[in-house]
Amino acid sequence: MDEVAVLEVGRDALVVILKTSGPIMMVGLIIGMIIALFQALTTIQEMTLTFVPKIIAIFISIVIFLPFMMTTVIEFAYTLFDRVSNIG
Numbered sequence: 001m002d003e004v005a006v007l008e009v010g011r012d013a014l015v016v017i018l019k020t021s022g023p024i025m026m027v028g029l030i031i032g033m034i035i036a037l038f039q040a041l042t043t044i045q046e047m048t049l050t051f052v053p054k055i056i057a058i059f060i061s062i063v064i065f066l067p068f069m070m071t072t073v074i075e076f077a078y079t080l081f082d083r084v085s086n087i088g
Contacts, residue, residue: 001087009080016076020069027061028054 031054039045 005083009083012076012079016072019072023065023068024058024061028058031057 032050035050035053039049
């Protein structure tokens with residue numbers, strides 16, 4: 001395996017990480033912004049108000065996006081196994 005192949009595998013791994021974590025991070029960001037706006041408008045400064053809705057939203061988004069995430073990781077694993085089998 002030469003350096004180009006190693007860099008390509010690393011780049012593909014980073015793309016898979018971004019594709020699998022992106023939707024969940026975006027849900028957390030959007031819910032966090034909505035809660036921050038609500039707190040700023042109502043001057044409620046309760047610390048637990050920020051965590052509980054975010055945890056619930058992230059859990060629901062994991063359940064929703066899990067098939068997509070698993071498919072992406074499995075496809076990456078198949079391509080990685082194909083590259084390894086072509087080497088040896």
